[in-house]
Amino acid sequence: MKNIIWLIMVLFGMLPSIVFSHPHIFIESSVSVVMDKDGLLGIRTNWVFDEMFSSVIYEEYDKNKDKRFNAQETKLIQSTAFSNLKGYNYFSSISIDNKPFPVTYVKDFSVKPAGEKVVYQFFIPCSVKAIKEYKEVRLAMYDSTYYMDIRFSGKSAGVENVGTYEVQQKMSENPKLAYWDGLMVPQEIVYKFRSKK
Amino acid sequence: MKKLLICLLLFCCSTAAYANNPLLTPQKEAPKHVAKQVQYPKGIQQFIYKIFDIQNDMKSQLSSLIRDIRDGGSKKSLLIILVLSFGYGMVHALGPGHGKTIACSYFLSTESRYRKGALLGNAVSFLHTLSAVIVVVVVYIILKQSFLNTFDTIDYWVRLISYGIIVFIGLFLLGRSVRHVWTDKRSTATHNHHAQERSIIPVSLAIGMVPCPGTTIVLLFAMSQGVLLLGILSVSAMALGMALTITMVSVITILARNMVASLLSQYQHRVALIHSTLEITGAFLVVLVGGSLLYTLF
Secondary structure, X not given: XXXXXXXXXXXXHHOOOOOOOOOOEEEEEEEEEEEEOOEEEEEEEEXXXXXXXXXXXXXXXXXXXXXXXXXXXXXXXXXXXXXXXXXXXXXXXXXXXOEEOOOOOOEEEEEEEEOOEEEXXXXXXXXXXXXXXXEEEEEEEOOOOOOEEEEEOOOOOEEEOOOOEEEEEEEEEOHHHOEOOOOEOOEEEEEEEEEOO | OHHHHHHHHHHHOOOOOOOOOOOOOOOOOOOOOOOOOOOOOHHXXXXXXXXXXXXXXXXXHHHHHHXXXXXXXXHXXXXXXXXXXHHXXXXXXXXXXXXXXXXXXXXXXOOOOHHHHHHHHHHHHHHHHHHHHHHHHHHHHHOOOOHHHHHHHHHHHHHHHHHHHHHXXXXXXXXXXXXHHHHXXXXXXXXXHHHHHHHHXXXXXXXXXXXXXXXXXXXXXXXXXXXXXXXXXXXXXXXXXHHHHHHHHHHHHHHHHHHHHHHXXXXXXXXXXXXXXXXXXXXXXXXXXXXXXXXXXX
């Protein structure tokens, strides 16, 4: 009997409609870790929006229609179509040696055209001193409301100023970060780095 | 098997709290991460990912084709756009969304004919698209306002009305269900199916009145390329595709429900109790879902 009720509920659940189907916007994210003399400085991020949403950004913000974004246009985008993401930790989930690192601010925001697409660029400061033992930084990017589908492009991230550090990285799904009732499992990049000195 | 059913149920009834564009919507505090309770079978997850990949590819092809037409492309491109939009609508309709929770609860609460499910699916699909077309035309062409932020404001108010109606419908259904139990009319009730089919109109309206953001983006894209009419044709084909998916699922659902009904007939003495329980639970869920959606707006 219990199984029959489950079956009814499941089938009725499948009946309905498209209402509020997600996602609506697709983002291809590429990141690179930036090292400096002390260790990890932060993460440089590029978000490439799908062509359709990009066209909306062009239409709304490229006031002089030159297919580029000058300082004034960029400022407007930042204040009306980017800064709100602060409340979502900029869709970035970071942990350092398994301790959460909430992303509360980013810097160097810019908007670039890439053909018909629009690219948001920004830097996530995340300073971690390198020592002889490995430090581990995990990074996942996802929108828990699933209005936007964010995927990493490629299988790995770049490393800037690798210098005297040994950096390892791997990308895999992390079920612990599953969202949307557990249906969506984001990809996570795990960096391990240490000083070779 | 049971685990699979639970997974499917949760998928069908996915309820993310927010449906507004996060880029444009300030959030007071970061959404808390809720540990998932169910491990979905890999196959279901891969199926869903596949749907999203296909959507992304289709969207990208659609953009190129619309641009092609703008640049004087052939009639063949137009035909491909319509077919692709239709397919995109079909695939888009498979995605998870709140409407499933409401519809699931509603159908739990009312005895429904085969036609009713298809009617709800089709009506919602077309209303969802129509309201997006109206909002785009009014904001962009008549009011000549900045679209992104105006859309968000309009979207907020439409949602407020929509969720309010859903709560109201839930309360109405709850009252009716309790009255059925109270007066013990269920066993003798002769259902007025015509009246029941009319009652689907407010439900469709409540769910469908919220403009479809996916449709809106296609329209805005077409408008930015100077081919609004083509955009309207494309989203009309999308609406047909969405309606087809829903109708197909409806057919399967009703067939299965009839099968379940015949299985239930062996519990003749409990049928009234089962019906009453389903009715009241469903109505309560409609109120609960509508109320929780309303809550997300404040």
